[in-house]
Amino acid sequence: MKRIVILGAGTAGTMMANHLRHELDKEDWEIQIIDEREEHHYQPGYLFLPFDIYSPEDIIKSIKEFIPKGVKLLTAKIDQVIAEKNMVLLQNGDQLHYNVLIVATGAKIAPEEIPGMKGSEWQKSVFDFYTFEGSLALRNKLREWEGGKLVVHITEMPIKCPVAPLEFAFLADSFFKHKKMRDKVEITYVTPLSGAFTKPKATEALEHLLSEKNIQIESDFAIAEVNNETKQIIDYGGRAIDFDLLVTVPTNKGDALMERSGLGDDLNYIPTNKATLQSLKYENMFVLGDASNIPASKAGSVAHFEAEILTENILHYINGEPLKEEFDGHANCFIETGNGKALLIDFNYTHEPVEGTFPFPGIGPMRLLKESRMNHMGKLAFRWIYWNVLLKGTHIPFVSATMQESGKNFN
Amino acid sequence: MEKLIAGKSIEVNEEGYLTKFAQWDKTVGEELAKEANIDLSDRHWEVLNYLQTEHKNEVALSIRRIGKSGIVDIKEFYALFPNAPLKTATKIAGIPKPASCI
Ligand SMILES: Cc1cc2nc3c(=O)[nH]c(=O)nc-3n(C[C@H](O)[C@H](O)[C@H](O)COP(=O)(O)OP(=O)(O)OC[C@H]3O[C@@H](n4cnc5c(N)ncnc54)[C@H](O)[C@@H]3O)c2cc1C
Numbered sequence: 001m002k003r004i005v006i007l008g009a010g011t012a013g014t015m016m017a018n019h020l021r022h023e024l025d026k027e028d029w030e031i032q033i034i035d036e037r038e039e040h041h042y043q044p045g046y047l048f049l050p051f052d053i054y055s056p057e058d059i060i061k062s063i064k065e066f067i068p069k070g071v072k073l074l075t076a077k078i079d080q081v082i083a084e085k086n087m088v089l090l091q092n093g094d095q096l097h098y099n100v101l102i103v104a105t106g107a108k109i110a111p112e113e114i115p116g117m118k119g120s121e122w123q124k125s126v127f128d129f130y131t132f133e134g135s136l137a138l139r140n141k142l143r144e145w146e147g148g149k150l151v152v153h154i155t156e157m158p159i160k161c162p163v164a165p166l167e168f169a170f171l172a173d174s175f176f177k178h179k180k181m182r183d184k185v186e187i188t189y190v191t192p193l194s195g196a197f198t199k200p201k202a203t204e205a206l207e208h209l210l211s212e213k214n215i216q217i218e219s220d221f222a223i224a225e226v227n228n229e230t231k232q233i234i235d236y237g238g239r240a241i242d243f244d245l246l247v248t249v250p251t252n253k254g255d256a257l258m259e260r261s262g263l264g265d266d267l268n269y270i271p272t273n274k275a276t277l278q279s280l281k282y283e284n285m286f287v288l289g290d291a292s293n294i295p296a297s298k299a300g301s302v303a304h305f306e307a308e309i310l311t312e313n314i315l316h317y318i319n320g321e322p323l324k325e326e327f328d329g330h331a332n333c334f335i336e337t338g339n340g341k342a343l344l345i346d347f348n349y350t351h352e353p354v355e356g357t358f359p360f361p362g363i364g365p366m367r368l369l370k371e372s373r374m375n376h377m378g379k380l381a382f383r384w385i386y387w388n389v390l391l392k393g394t395h396i397p398f399v400s401a402t403m404q405e406s407g408k409n410f411n
Numbered sequence: 412m413e414k415l416i417a418g419k420s421i422e423v424n425e426e427g428y429l430t431k432f433a434q435w436d437k438t439v440g441e442e443l444a445k446e447a448n449i450d451l452s453d454r455h456w457e458v459l460n461y462l463q464t465e466h467k468n469e470v471a472l473s474i475r476r477i478g479k480s481g482i483v484d485i486k487e488f489y490a491l492f493p494n495a496p497l498k499t500a501t502k503i504a505g506i507p508k509p510a511s512c513i
Contacts (some may be wrong), residue, residue: 008495155471156474156475192474194495198510203496220494220498221496222485222489224485224486236474236485236486236488236496237487237489237494266476280448367476
């Protein structure tokens with residue numbers, strides 16, 4: 001009996017457990033999945049919780065519910081991987097031997113990277129919304145906040161769902177308008193990038209929306225510290241921005257277990273082949289989701305496309321066949337723009353997001369890089385699709401794992 | 412497109428970054444520094460040489476990595492190349508603008 005061990009039962013690990021149990025013979029292959037938590041969080045919901053659009057029950061379910069029969073779920077903290085010995089050490093002292101290892105431990109925030117960020121104002125006037133706790137605390141704050149300077153801030157790239165902070169700024173604009181207090185709130189979007197986004201066409205569209213919604217943008221801001229006394233963020237060049245309420249996305253890092261195992265780069269991400277998803281160092285180790293260092297978006301949709309391709313590659317690996325260099329960096333993200341509308345972007349390693357129609361070329365019904373109500377319905381439907389389709393590893397009809405070029409206006 | 416830098420015709424992209432590192436030399440670097448209002452000191456050159464080496468080694472450049480390089484800390488990097496140091500320094504060094512992946 002051979003064994004596949006999956007580290008992490010979040011978005012990516014759960015999908016792999018479902019795919020592989022379906023593909024592999026139970027007589028030959030045992031599958032084990034390990035997570036320290038008992039709850040599965042729908043992280044895209046952290047964006048909506050602060051504005052009372054979703055409640056905690058919409059976001060949290062139990063991990064167990066999504067692990068298929070025939071896969072053994074262990075609830076334990078993973079201490080270390082000893083790749084030379086094909087061994088995983090758990091914090092409770094248990095050891096697990098594997099033939100194939102799949103790493104899907106994701107990424108998490110590390111506010112301690114920036115002096116003062118996790119200081120005396122943390123969760124008083126300095127918040128994150130990348131954790132459940134942060135998002136909930138922010139909801140409580142926004143319910144009673146009377147206005148002032150709201151600063152929405154990205155510490156450094158890469159971050160999970162790189163459009164989420166922009167969406168937060170858009171939703172805040174809409175939230176305060178509904179509360180009839182938009183005139184009491186000044187919104188500033190602060191980013192280390194040179195513009196609203198990393199890709200030119202999307203940047204143009206998004207900057208237009210920012211100015212339309214009267215949101216100021218401060219770019220090229222590399223934060224050095226948060227000053228809790230003066231309530232300012234200060235960058236290395238000495239530029240200071242005042243805030244009454246700071247909503248920051250702290251540095252994102254892979255789990256510290258990578259550091260303990262000597263597997264990660266300087267942000268604890270595992271060097272991974274961007275087309276095959278095999279670790280660059282170990283043949284029998286594969287990495288998907290936010291845990292890898294590949295230059296794709298850290299998003300659930302990316303993990304979904306990766307899972308389809310990685311499943312094939314693991315079968316190839318097991319059968320001693322060459323791996324397919326198939327993953328193209330495909331990402332598909334809805335961007336909430338407030339007032340019941342959203343944008344949709346679809347792109348990969350080589351093609352930036354452009355205008356067009358999706359998923360049916362020339363028809364839609366969704367529009368790429370244009371605000372619409374239909375896109376917003378898509379974003380809300382995504383939660384249902386996530387729990388009922390994505391996690392189970394079911395293929396989404398009409399949406400292929402690699403990006404489709406037709407229906408897009410490249411020029 | 413072509414741009415006349417230090418008396419030489421040099422291939423650059425729309426943002427003014429060199430597209431052929433082979434066309435770079437110290438006089439080109441000095442002229443590009445002047446355009447950015449920077450007087451190059453020995454410290455500047457140490458940092459520029461480091462960036463060029465990292466580029467040759469195909470290491471993705473980021474402010475974080477440079478801060479931990481032991482060559483220069485982030486504060487000094489900003490003092491040497493004000494405002495957007497990584498963008499300015501890579502342009503002067505004749506290497507591509509670092510792509511911040513998403
Ligand atoms: C605010 C926000 C909004 C987002 N919006 C979107 C969106 O609209 N669309 C989209 O596609 N994506 C979105 N994302 C991104 C998406 O949630 C992630 O990309 C996705 O969850 C990544 O899946 P993963 O399996 O790699 O990591 P995760 O789902 O984070 O799973 C990692 C798992 O590993 C476990 N783990 C880690 N270390 C250990 C250890 N040492 N021991 C035991 N267990 C461990 C964790 O407990 C966790 O369960 C958003 C993310 C955030 C934060």
